[in-house]
Amino acid sequence: MGKIFSIKMENISLLGALYYPVDNSLFYKAYRYSPELFHYNNGMLNSRGQSYYENLNCNQMIHQIKVLKNKYLMVPYMAAEKIIKYVIVDHVFSKLVRLADFIIGAYDSFESILFNYIRAINWCAYTIICFFQGKPLPKYTDELEGISIDPNLGLKFPREQIEADNHFISLSSVSYLKKQYDYIVGIALGGISCAAITSCYLNKPLSIIKISYYDERNIGESIPLYKNWLDKGNILLIDDNCGSGATLNKAKQYLHAITDCTISTYATELHWEKFFRCKVYKHQDQIFELNFMTELTPWCFRHFELLNLLKDKEKNALEVYGVTTEDWANYSLKMISILYKIFPEEKRLLALFNRFSLFIEDPT
Numbered sequence: 090m091g092k093i094f095s096i097k098m099e100n101i102s103l104l105g106a107l108y109y110p111v112d113n114s115l116f117y118k119a120y121r122y123s124p125e126l127f128h129y130n131n132g133m134l135n136s137r138g139q140s141y142y143e144n145l146n147c148n149q150m151i152h153q154i155k156v157l158k159n160k161y162l163m164v165p166y167m168a169a170e171k172i173i174k175y176v177i178v179d180h181v182f183s184k185l186v187r188l189a190d191f192i193i194g195a196y197d198s199f200e201s202i203l204f205n206y207i208r209a210i211n212w213c214a215y216t217i218i219c220f221f222q223g224k225p226l227p228k229y230t231d232e233l234e235g236i237s238i239d240p241n242l243g244l245k246f247p248r249e250q251i252e253a254d255n256h257f258i259s260l261s262s263v264s265y266l267k268k269q270y271d272y273i274v275g276i277a278l279g280g281i282s283c284a285a286i287t288s289c290y291l292n293k294p295l296s297i298i299k300i301s302y303y304d305e306r307n308i309g310e311s312i313p314l315y316k317n318w319l320d321k322g323n324i325l326l327i328d329d330n331c332g333s334g335a336t337l338n339k340a341k342q343y344l345h346a347i348t349d350c351t352i353s354t355y356a357t358e359l360h361w362e363k364f365f366r367c368k369v370y371k372h373q374d375q376i377f378e379l380n381f382m383t384e385l386t387p388w389c390f391r392h393f394e395l396l397n398l399l400k401d402k403e404k405n406a407l408e409v410y411g412v413t414t415e416d417w418a419n420y421s422l423k424m425i426s427i428l429y430k431i432f433p434e435e436k437r438l439l440a441l442f443n444r445f446s447l448f449i450e451d452p453t
Contacts, residue, residue: 095223098257098415103391104399105255106137107176108413118169119176123160126176128403135403136176141183142400147191148243150184151236157181158233175220181233182213182282183254188236190278191247193299193313196239203315205235207295214285217256252279252393253329253357257414259283261448262357262386263290265441271322272350274298276340277313279329283357287327294318298326300340312343324350325383330390331356332363334377353383360390361424369431385437387445389421418449 102108109116111132120127120134128135145153161177164170189206192199212232219226253259259282270293275284277299288295299313318324324344328337337354344352359377367376379385399412422445429438 094221096221098418099413101257101414103412103414103417106135109134115169115172119172122173141180144249146244146246147238150188151238154181154184174226178213178216183251185210186281187247189281193277193297193315195242209233209236210285211289214289218290221260248278252396253282258388259286259357263287265386266384270325272318272324274324274326276300276328280327283329284327298340320349322350324352326352326354328356330358331377332360333375334381355384357386358388358390359386379435385441387421387425387441389424422449
C-alpha cells in the first residue's frame with residue numbers, strides 16, 4: 090500500500106481503538122482532556138471507553154452526537170489536539186452508522202433524511218483517513234447539522250453491534266482492490282463503516298443496501314436501498330465480512346435486477362479459517378468460492394464472539410490487553426501462507442500473501 094499509515098498496528102486494539110501506555114505523553118494529554126471517552130486499566134489507555142459501546146435510543150444518540158460536535162469545536166490548539174479530535178470523530182462515526190442502519194430499515198421513504206446522514210458519515214470517514222495517514226484533519230463546516238429522526242421513532246434503539254469498526258483494517262484493505270470502480274455500495278449494518286472508508290479513500294459515491302441472508306425481514310421483495318449511482322459503470326458491493334457468501338450473493342442478485350452496472354463483490358474480512366476447514370478438512374458447511382469474490386483481502390474475519398469476549402473483558406477490567414491489530418495481521422498472514430501452499434494453483438492466494446508480507450514488514 091505504500092507508506093500511508095502514521096499509526097502502528099501495535100497501537101490499535103483488535104477492536105479498533107487506539108491503545109497506548111499511560112506514559113505516552115500525547116495520548117495521556119488527550120485522555121486528561123476528555124477522560125469520559127477513554128478507558129484506563131493497568132497502565133494502558135484505550136480510546137473507546139464505555140460511552141462508545143453505550144446502548145442508547147435514537148434521541149439519546151443524536152443528542153450525544155451534538156454534544157460531541159460541540160466538544161470537537163472547542164478543542165484548543167495543543168499538542169494532543171489531533172488525537173482528541175480523532176477520538177471524538179470515531180465516537181460520532183459509530184453512532185451515525187448505527188443510526189443510518191436504523192433509518193434505512195424503519196422509514197418507507199428515507200432518501201431525504203438519509204442524505205444528511207451519508208454526508209455526515211462521509212465527513213467522519215474522511216477525517217479518520219486523514220488521521221491514519223498523518224494528514225491535517227479537515228475543517229468542520231456544518232456536516233452534522235442535518236441529522237434528525239422522526240419523533241415517533243426517537244425512543245427506538247438502533248442495533249448495537251458494529252463488527253467493522255477497525256478502521257485500520259478497513260483502510261488497509263482498500264490497497265488490495267485490483268479493479269477501478271465508479272460507485273461503492275455498503276451492506277448495512279457492518280458494511281456501512283468499511284464502505285464509507287473505501288468510498289472516501291477512492292473518492293466515489295456511497296450507497297447503502299440493507300440486506301441479510303439471515304434476516305427474515307429481507308425474505309420479501311422489498312429491500313431498502315439508498316441509491317447514489319447512475320445506471321452505467323462499475324459498482325463495488327462491500328460487506329464487512331464474508332463466510333458463506335450468501336449475503337453478498339443475495340445483494341448482488343438484487344442489484345443485477347435493478348441496474349445495468351457491473352457488480353463486483355468484496356468483503357473487508359474473509360472467513361479464511363472456515364475456508365480452510367471446508368476445503369481441507371471437508372467440513373460440511375457453506376463457504377465462499379474464490380472465483381465468486383471479485384476482490385480478496387488477506388484479513389481474517391474477527392468473529393463477533395471474539396469481539397464480544399474482548400469487549401466484556403475490557404468492560405470488567407479483566408486482563409486481555411495486548412490483543413492488537415498487529416497480532417491479527419500476523420495470524421491472518423499465517424493463515425494465507427498455509428492456504429497458498431496447500432492450493433498453489435490459486436495464484437491469487439500467493440499474490441495476496443506476498444503483498445501482505447511486505448505490508449506487515451512496514452505498514453507505516
